[in-house]
Structure formats: C-alpha cells, structure tokens
Amino acid sequence: MxxxxxxxxxxxxxxxxxxxxxxxxxxxxxxxxxxTAIKRLSVRGxxxxxxxxxxxxxxxxxxxxxxxxxxxxxxxxxxxxxxEGSRPTAVNLQWAVRRQMKVAACHREKGPEAxxxxxxxxxxxxxxxxxxxxxxxxxYGAALLPFRARVLTxxxxxxxxxxGYGTALGVIRAAHAAGKIAMVYxxxxxxxxxGARLTTWELLQEGIPVTLITxxxxxxxxxxxxxxxxxxxxxxxxxxxxVANKIGTYSLAVxxxxxxxxxxVAAPFSTVDLETATGEAIPIEERGEEEVTHCGAVRIxxxxxxxxxxxxxxxxxxxxxxxxxxxxVVYPPLGENLRLFAQHQRKEEGD
Numbered sequence: 018m019x020x021x022x023x024x025x026x027x028x029x030x031x032x033x034x035x036x037x038x039x040x041x042x043x044x045x046x047x048x049x050x051x052x053t054a055i056k057r058l059s060v061r062g063x064x065x066x067x068x069x070x071x072x073x074x075x076x077x078x079x080x081x082x083x084x085x086x087x088x089x090x091x092x093x094x095x096x097x098x099x100x101e102g103s104r105p106t107a108v109n110l111q112w113a114v115r116r117q118m119k120v121a122a123c124h125r126e127k128g129p130e131a132x133x134x135x136x137x138x139x140x141x142x143x144x145x146x147x148x149x150x151x152x153x154x155x156x157y158g159a160a161l162l163p164f165r166a167r168v169l170t171x172x173x174x175x176x177x178x179x180x181g182y183g184t185a186l187g188v189i190r191a192a193h194a195a196g197k198i199a200m201v202y203x204x205x206x207x208x209x210x211x212g213a214r215l216t217t218w219e220l221l222q223e224g225i226p227v228t229l230i231t232x233x234x235x236x237x238x239x240x241x242x243x244x245x246x247x248x249x250x251x252x253x254x255x256x257x258x259x260v261a262n263k264i265g266t267y268s269l270a271v272x273x274x275x276x277x278x279x280x281x282v283a284a285p286f287s288t289v290d291l292e293t294a295t296g297e298a299i300p301i302e303e304r305g306e307e308e309v310t311h312c313g314a315v316r317i318x319x320x321x322x323x324x325x326x327x328x329x330x331x332x333x334x335x336x337x338x339x340x341x342x343x344x345x346v347v348y349p350p351l352g353e354n355l356r357l358f359a360q361h362q363r364k365e366e367g368d
Contacts, residue, residue: 018222020065020177021072023141026079028072032059033177037218048077048096055103055110058209062178063252063288064147067109071140073100074117078136082129089129093121105300106261106329108253108290113143144180150285151182153343158188158248158283161339161346165199166192166245169235172206172263173215174250174283184283185248186219188341193225201227202244204235206263208308208326232265239276247273251284251340258334258351259296260284264327270336279338286342286362289355296331304328 018040020031028051029042043059045051051073054060060069077096081089101114117136124135162168168189175186182190192198201220206212213229220227230238238244247269253261260266260282273280293299309324310316318324340347340355344362347354 018176018219019181020060020062021069021144021180023072023075023137023144028069028076030054030060030069031177033061033215034059036177036214046076048073048080048100051076052099052103055100061211062174063107063109063250064151064179064184064285065177066104066107067113067287068140068144068147068180070100070103070110071113071117071136071143074114074121075133075136075140078121078129078133082133084129086129089132090125093132094118104302106252106302108293109285109287112287116143147180147285148182150343151179151184151187152191154184154283154285154341155182155187155191157343157346158281158341159191159195159197161279161281161341162188162192162197162246164197166197167200167202167243168192168198169202169204169238169244169247169269170216171204171212171232171247171249171266171269173211173219175216175219177215177219178250183219184285184341185250185281186216188248188281188283189220189225190223193223198225201225202235202238203227203229204232204265204269205229206265207232208312210312211263232268235269236272239272239278244273244276244278246279246281248281248283251282251288252329253293253299254282254284254289254340254355255293255296255299256289256291256352256355257295258337258340258347258349258355259299260332260334260337260340261296261299261301261329262332264330267330267332267336270332274336280332280336281339281341282332282337283341286344286358289342289359291356291359296333299329299331301330302328 175183
C-alpha cells in the first residue's frame with residue numbers, strides 16, 4: 018500500500034487516520050493542504066513526511082510561478098518555512114525542504130517554470146531513493162536476527178511510514194522472507210495506536226505472524242524470555258547517537274538493556290542530524306491533550322483532567338546495540354562511527 022503518490026500535478030496521500038477501517042486517498046493541490054495533512058498525521062513517519070514535504074514545495078512553486086521573479090522567490094521561501102515548521106522533531110522533513118531549496122537555487126536563473134520542473138523531478142527522485150534505501154536497510158538488518166526470532170517493534174516504521182517497504186518493518190520483512198521470523202510483537206503504541214492500527218494491518222496483509230500487545234506488556238514478555246530483539250525506527254538521530262522516536266521507545270530500550278536483549282534502530286542516513294550534538298537538543302513535539310483524554314472520538318478520561326502528550330522521547334546512545342542504515346550497520350561508539358559513515362558518504366559524493 019503506497020502512503021503517497023504523485024499524479025497529474027496532484028499529491029495523493031493515504032489518510033492514515035482512517036486505517037485500518039477505510040482506505041481513502043486525499044487529493045491535494047495546495048501546499049497548505051499538505052501542511053495540514055502532516056500536522057494531523059494523515060501522513061506520518063519521518064521518510065514519508067520528508068517526501069510529502071518535497072512535493073508540497075512543488076505545489077507551492079507551481080502556485081507562485083505566475084508572479085514576477087522576486088515575488089516568486091519570496092512566496093517559495095515563505096512556503097518552505099511553513100512546511101519545515103509543520104512537525105519539529107522529524108529531521109527528514111527539514112532535510113527534504115533544504116534539499117529542494119538547493120535544487121531551486123540551482124535553477125534560479127532559468128525562471129520559475131524551470132524551478133517547478135526541477136523540484137518535481139527531485140521529489141520523484143527522493144521517492145525512488147527512499148524505496149531503494151529501505152530495501153538496503155532490510156537486508157543489513159535481517160542478517161542480525163537469529164532464526165526463529167521473536168521481534169518486538171513499536172509504533173509503525175513500515176511501508177506506511179516510508180515510500181515503500183519500511184525501515185524497522187523492512188528489516189522484519191527481509192527476515193521473514195529468509196525464514197527467520199517466528200513472531201512479531203507489535204506494541205499498540207498509545208495514544209494514537211499506530212501499532213494496533215497500522216503495523217498489525219501491514220503485517221497481516223503480508224502473512225507475517227504478528228501479535229498485538231499493550232505497551233505495558235513488553236517488559237513482562239522480556240522477563241519471560243519471549244523477545245529475542247527489539248527493532249524500532251527513528252525520527253531524528255543526534256550526532257552522538259541519541260535517537261528520538263515515538264514516545265515509549267526509551268522505556269523499551271531500558272527494559273531491553275536490563276534483560277540483555279539487543280535493541281536496534283533502523284533508519285535512513287538522512288535521519289542522522291550531525292548538526293544536533295545530543296538528544297537534549299532535539300525539539301520534542303507535544304501534541305494536544307485530546308489525543309490522551311480521548312480514544313478516537315470517545316472521551317475516556319473525566320472532564321477537567323489535565324494531560325501531557327509528548328509525541329516522542331529520546332533514547333540515549335548507550336542503550337542502543339546498533340543503528341541499521343542503508344550504508345551498513347553502525348555499532349558503538351555510535352557518535353564516532355556516525356561521523357565516519359558521514360565522511361565516507363561525502364567522499365563518495367565528491368568522487
């Protein structure tokens with residue numbers, strides 16, 4: 018199931034707020050609609066958000082193309098700021114916007130129409146790159162798992178969170194294809210139940226054995242010896258290897274360390290933010306109280322109670338066994354090795 022696609026000048030987003038009960042695509046032709054869709058989690062997952070942001074800039078450029086040159090650039094830069102600010106934690110969003118603006122700058126002298134065409138080509142390239150990246154992550158990660166592995170995952174880091182195949186679920190898919198998966202345990206992932214609604218749905222469609230558990234069951238299963246590995250995605254990885262991911266990830270890492278279970282993070286290298294020194298500097302989104310006080314449209318908490326609703330938490334690097342990227346597996350010391358991977362990547366790109 019594609020979370021997004023581009024067709025005849027419109028961005029189609031699978032509305033993930035309706036899953037698993039209804040499959041419905043939003044047809045968006047205004048970049049502001051994409052910003053709204055990102056904020057309300059119609060599209061979610063760091064890689065998918067990044068590609069959606071890239072297409073949003075195409076829409077913004079197309080809208081502004083009939084203006085004089087300077088007005089065109091003013092409007093494009095304003096749109097870039099709006100898009101970049103739609104969700105603060107996922108670095109892929111900022112990465113995609115900045116990549117698109119560099120492409121736009123390279124075509125500045127050719128005029129607005131040339132910029133629009135270049136942005137569209139680049140967004141399509143990002144989408145295709147993401148799928149290839151996920152396949153590579155899957156291959157590297159599957160090699161780390163034992164046969165008959167019982168794997169715990171949190172939130173949704175599958176094809177719905179990317180442009181296809183997935184990061185953490187990409188590892189699980191590749192391992193399943195190799196006959197290595199005995200069971201996947203999916204946390205329900207409160208408060209929006211991405212694990213219950215999305216991860217289980219994806220895995221059932223592919224015939225991968227999956228069991229849904231409450232978030233608070235994970236520690237007991239570990240204590241019973243029923244979990245062999247934990248694999249999660251990431252929304253931002255700091256330069257020292259600290260990882261921001263869906264709220265509840267940190268708790269799993271602490272539990273995994275106590276029970277001596279490997280804890281893996283699967284993410285594209287574009288999620289690594291070398292400009293952010295540690296997890297303490299990662300902005301953590303706090304969303305509305307109603308996502309905690311309600312389950313869907315049904316209130317489950319008493320009127321008047323206050324609620325905190327952090328969308329993400331930060332897992333310290335020392336709790337992470339390895340980070341699985343399309344470039345290979347990064348082992349501790351994570352900060353040092355992430356820099357080495359980045360230097361190697363820059364050298365290759367320079368060549």
